[in-house]
Amino acid sequence: MSVELADVVVAQPATIEEAVALAADAGARYVAGGTDLIVNMRRGVTTAARLVDISGIAALKTIVVEANGAVIGGGVEIARLVGHDGIARLFPVIAQAAVTIAAPAHRNVATVGGNLCLDTRCIYYNQSEWWRRSNGWCLKNRGDTCHVAPRGERCHAAFSGDLAPALLALDAEVEIAGSAGRRRMPLRDLYVEDGKAHLTLAPGELLVCVRVTRKMDAFAYEKIRQRGAIDYPLAGVAVGLTMRERRIADLRIGLTGLASYPFLAAGLENLVGREVDDDLLKEIDRAVQRQAQPMRTTLAAAHYRRLAAAAVARRLVARLAA
Amino acid sequence: MHGSARPRKRLLRVEINGRWREDAVLDGALLVDYLRETVRLTSVKTGCDGGECGACTVLLDGVAVSACLTLAVRCEGRSVETVEGLLKQGRPSRLQQAFHERLGAQCGFCTPGMIMASEALLRRNPHPSDDEIRAALAGNLCRCTGYVKIIESVKAASEASS
Numbered sequence: 001m002s003v004e005l006a007d008v009v010v011a012q013p014a015t016i017e018e019a020v021a022l023a024a025d026a027g028a029r030y031v032a033g034g035t036d037l038i039v040n041m042r043r044g045v046t047t048a049a050r051l052v053d054i055s056g057i058a059a060l061k062t063i064v065v066e067a068n069g070a071v072i073g074g075g076v077e078i079a080r081l082v083g084h085d086g087i088a089r090l091f092p093v094i095a096q097a098a099v100t101i102a103a104p105a106h107r108n109v110a111t112v113g114g115n116l117c118l119d120t121r122c123i124y125y126n127q128s129e130w131w132r133r134s135n136g137w138c139l140k141n142r143g144d145t146c147h148v149a150p151r152g153e154r155c156h157a158a159f160s161g162d163l164a165p166a167l168l169a170l171d172a173e174v175e176i177a178g179s180a181g182r183r184r185m186p187l188r189d190l191y192v193e194d195g196k197a198h199l200t201l202a203p204g205e206l207l208v209c210v211r212v213t214r215k216m217d218a219f220a221y222e223k224i225r226q227r228g229a230i231d232y233p234l235a236g237v238a239v240g241l242t243m244r245e246r247r248i249a250d251l252r253i254g255l256t257g258l259a260s261y262p263f264l265a266a267g268l269e270n271l272v273g274r275e276v277d278d279d280l281l282k283e284i285d286r287a288v289q290r291q292a293q294p295m296r297t298t299l300a301a302a303h304y305r306r307l308a309a310a311a312v313a314r315r316l317v318a319r320l321a322a
Numbered sequence: 323m324h325g326s327a328r329p330r331k332r333l334l335r336v337e338i339n340g341r342w343r344e345d346a347v348l349d350g351a352l353l354v355d356y357l358r359e360t361v362r363l364t365s366v367k368t369g370c371d372g373g374e375c376g377a378c379t380v381l382l383d384g385v386a387v388s389a390c391l392t393l394a395v396r397c398e399g400r401s402v403e404t405v406e407g408l409l410k411q412g413r414p415s416r417l418q419q420a421f422h423e424r425l426g427a428q429c430g431f432c433t434p435g436m437i438m439a440s441e442a443l444l445r446r447n448p449h450p451s452d453d454e455i456r457a458a459l460a461g462n463l464c465r466c467t468g469y470v471k472i473i474e475s476v477k478a479a480s481e482a483s484s
């Protein structure tokens with residue numbers, strides 16, 4: 001067994017309140033599917049004295065589909081999202097993104113909350129302990145220099161979850177439970193652009209559920225990755241589009257894998273009222289290229305990821321408008 | 323630090339390949355280590371340092387999971403199946419037989435994981451298409467066969483079970 005897990009104590013609460021109380025201590029961490037956390041603990045980049053296993057909390061596992069919206073529990077497994085009738089009917093883009101996450105055995109246990117709270121990724125970070133040690137560690141873990149941007153002050157590891165861009169395009173809201181009670185906020189406020197601390201959750205806060213309402217007509221998600229399965233996105237793009245009389249009435253582009261947080265492309269409101277023609281697609285391409293500034297955190301060239309993101313955005317907008 | 327934050331063992335009660343057993347396990351023990359070292363089911367392989375290869379795939383309550391990412395204590399009161407459990411009176415199952423006859427295994431390292439992932443598929447979908455087989459085995463890597471023979475093996479097993 002790896003050293004990092006040898007000393008850990010596992011608590012298995014049955015309710016959200018118990019979980020929050022157990023996670024309040026320093027050194028406690030939530031584990032849901034464990035498909036990110038256990039890997040990171042085995043590699044020694046994440047440590048915990050106590051794991052609060054939330055996989056047995058029934059209240060986190062419900063999917064409620066309403067007339068024009070849905071509430072998805074933070075503990076809902078990705079595989080359930082993929083096969084859910086109500087989600088497929090109202091929010092096919094969520095299922096589209098979900099089915100691209102990891103591989104089937106991961107999706108059977110991996111959760112929505114874990115996907116949204118996924119650690120950021122970098123070729124200098126997602127490595128074994130001896131690999132990182134022989135490279136002098138790095139700013140995100142134990143070291144003081146970033147090998148990606150050595151003169152910089154911060155970590156540029158990329159947020160690489162697949163659900164977030166789709167949920168951002170859907171204007172999702174998240175509900176958070178902590179020792180001070182519950183709060184709700186837009187999903188975008190869950191993130192800040194810092195590879196070392198990209199979540200705004202206070203220690204011990206739990207993502208209880210995600211709320212989505214259908215406000216736009218058509219959505220799509222597509223990711224570029226090395227292999228056709230398993231791999232994280234090198235660039236992931238979700239588009240939401242509403243057309244009125246052949247003109248854009250509303251357009252959102254959610255991006256992942258390109259920065260330390262998932263984000264919505266800015267300035268698209270300027271395109272409202274336009275037809276989707278070659279000029280418009282070029283403008284979208286330029287806007288995405290300008291805003292997606294990936295760093296050299298993957299084996300694939302950063303330049304390629306930027307071009308790929310723009311190309312996918314253009315392609316999805318054209319497809320949804322057709 | 324909290325008073326209870328000491329490594330501790332607990333009694334784990336779990337059904338493995340149809341038989342209940344109890345063992346003392348560390349809280350942080352991974353299912354793969356428990357199965358290999360305590361239960362001595364060495365079909366369950368460790369092919370990577372976490373989640374990348376599928377060689378440790380087992381069934382937990384009939385669902386395929388990576389044993390290397392699963393805490394053993396999470397299996398309390400549940401059923402775990404490994405390829406050893408597919409034998410019936412010492413004879414290989416139809417799926418195992420198909421891997422044997424169709425050369426779905428070469429070095430054999432990925433094979434237990436491949437078979438358990440395929441078993442999970444065939445239980446919910448007895449006659450999968452090639453694409454469904456590929457999708458179900460997408461997380462299982464093989465360095466030897468080039469996958470064609472593996473897909474043929476699963477296909478052959480599904481055809482034999484008409």
Ligand SMILES: Cc1cc2nc3c(=O)[nH]c(=O)nc-3n(C[C@H](O)[C@H](O)[C@H](O)COP(=O)(O)OP(=O)(O)OC[C@H]3O[C@@H](n4cnc5c(N)ncnc54)[C@H](O)[C@@H]3O)c2cc1C
Pocket residue numbers: 029030031032033034035036037038039054074075078100101102103106109110111112113114115116117118119160161162163205206207208230231232233372373374
């Ligand atoms: C080989 C491999 C390939 C992968 N490929 C992809 C991919 O293509 N796309 C992708 O998006 N992901 C991928 N993943 C990562 C992972 O499988 C998924 O992101 C998954 O959804 C994570 O969920 P989990 O429940 O397993 O998270 P865990 O590992 O249990 O937790 C991850 C983090 O979130 C925190 N957390 C979990 N739940 C909550 C909650 N409710 N509230 C607050 N914090 C919480 C944990 O404390 C931890 O810090 C891959 C993983 C592996 C091993």
Ligand code: SF4
Pocket residue numbers: 121122123124125138139140141145146147148149154155156157195297
């Ligand atoms: S971006 Fe820099 S600091 Fe962050 S993980 Fe990579 S090398 Fe480390």
Ligand code: FES
Pocket residue numbers: 367368369370371372373374375376377378379388389390391
């Ligand atoms: S040992 Fe490689 S996925 Fe578990």
Ligand code: FES
Pocket residue numbers: 426427428429430431432433463464465466467
């Ligand atoms: S048969 Fe050798 S790895 Fe698959």
